[in-house]
Amino acid sequence: MDWQGQKLVEQIMQIMLLVFAVIAFVAGYVLGSFRMMMIVYAGGVALTALITVPNWPLFNRHPLNWLDPSEAEKHPKPQVAVSSKKERHQKVNVVLAAE
Amino acid sequence: MHSFGYRLNGLLTFSLTILTIMCAIASLSDNLNTPSPSAEIQIININRFQKQPQGNDEVSLTMNISADLQSLFTWNTKQLFIFVAAEYETPKNSLNQVSLWDAIIIAKEHAKFWIHTSNKYRFVDQGNNLRGKEFNLTLHWHVMPKTGKMFADKIVLTGYSFPEEYR
Numbered sequence: 001m002d003w004q005g006q007k008l009v010e011q012i013m014q015i016m017l018l019v020f021a022v023i024a025f026v027a028g029y030v031l032g033s034f035r036m037m038m039i040v041y042a043g044g045v046a047l048t049a050l051i052t053v054p055n056w057p058l059f060n061r062h063p064l065n066w067l068d069p070s071e072a073e074k075h076p077k078p079q080v081a082v083s084s085k086k087e088r089h090q091k092v093n094v095v096l097a098a099e
Numbered sequence: 100m101h102s103f104g105y106r107l108n109g110l111l112t113f114s115l116t117i118l119t120i121m122c123a124i125a126s127l128s129d130n131l132n133t134p135s136p137s138a139e140i141q142i143i144n145i146n147r148f149q150k151q152p153q154g155n156d157e158v159s160l161t162m163n164i165s166a167d168l169q170s171l172f173t174w175n176t177k178q179l180f181i182f183v184a185a186e187y188e189t190p191k192n193s194l195n196q197v198s199l200w201d202a203i204i205i206a207k208e209h210a211k212f213w214i215h216t217s218n219k220y221r222f223v224d225q226g227n228n229l230r231g232k233e234f235n236l237t238l239h240w241h242v243m244p245k246t247g248k249m250f251a252d253k254i255v256l257t258g259y260s261f262p263e264e265y266r
Contacts, residue, residue, distance in 0.1 A: 001101065006101055009106065010109075013106070013109070013110055013113070014113065017110070017113055017114055017117055018117065021117045021118075021120075021121055024121070025121050025124065025125070028125075028174065029125075029128065029174065031174075032174040033174060034125070034174055034175055034245050034246075037121070037125070041118065041121070045110070045114045048110060048114075049107070049110055052106060052110065053103060053106045053107050053110060054103065055103065
C-alpha cells in the first residue's frame with residue numbers, strides 16, 4: 001500500500017467503525033435487544049476489516065517510483081581526491097656533475 | 100498503517116475501545132427507566148413457633164407472595180435477583196434482617212408472579228424475643244445488568260406480628 005492509500009485507509013477505518021457503532025447502538029436501543037447491538041456491531045467490524053486491512057490494489061494507485069539499478073550505475077558517486085608527497089624530493093643533485 | 104498486521108491491530112484495538120464506550124452508554128441509559136413495581140405478601144399460616152434447645156426462637160411460616168416487577172426490566176437487564184426478608188427490632192440488635200425466600204427472574208414475562216411457599220431458609224432469632232413481636236416483610240430486588248451498574252431497591256410491607264405464645 002502506498003502512502004496515499006494508507007492515509008485513506010486509516011480515515012475509512014475510523015469513520016466506518018464509528019458509524020457502525022452508532023447504528024448498532026440505535027438498533028439495539030430501539031429493538032430493546034442488547035444481542036442485536038452486538039450482532040450489528042460485530043458485522044460492522046468484520047466488514048470494516050474486509051475493506052481496510054488487506055492490501056487492495058485500489059489503495060496502491062500512487063506508487064512510489066524507486067530508481068532502477070541500471071540507472072544508478074550510469075551516475076557513479078564522485079571519488080574523493082588523494083594528494084601524493086613522494087614527487088617533491090627528485091630534482092636536487094643534477095647541477096654539480098657538469099663542471 | 101503500513102502492513103497487514105499493523106492495520107489489523109489498529110482496527111481491533113479501536114473497535115474494542117468503541118465497544119467499551121457503547122457499553123458505558125448502555126449502562127447510563129438504564130437511568131432513564133422509571134420503574135413502578137408492586138408487591139404483596141400474605142402470611143397464610145405460622146406452622147411452627149418454638150424455642151430451640153439452645154434458647155433461640157425458630158419460626159416456620161407459609162406465605163403467598165405476589166408481585167409485578169416487569170417495569171424493572173430494561174434492554175440492558177440480565178436478571179433480577181429478589182428476596183424477602185423479615186425485619187424487626189430486639190433489645191440486643193437495633194435491626195434484625197432474616198432472609199426467608201429468594202428467586203432469580205431471568206425474563207420480563209416471569210416478573211409478574213404469584214407463589215405460595217413456606218420459608219426457604221430457616222428463621223431463627225438471636226435469642227427468644229419473637230413472642231408478640233411486630234415485624235416488617237420487605238421485598239428486596241437487585242437489577243443485574245448485562246453491562247454496567249447494578250440497581251437495588253426494596254418495598255417495605257408493615258403490619259405483621261408473631262403470636263403471643265409458642266405453638
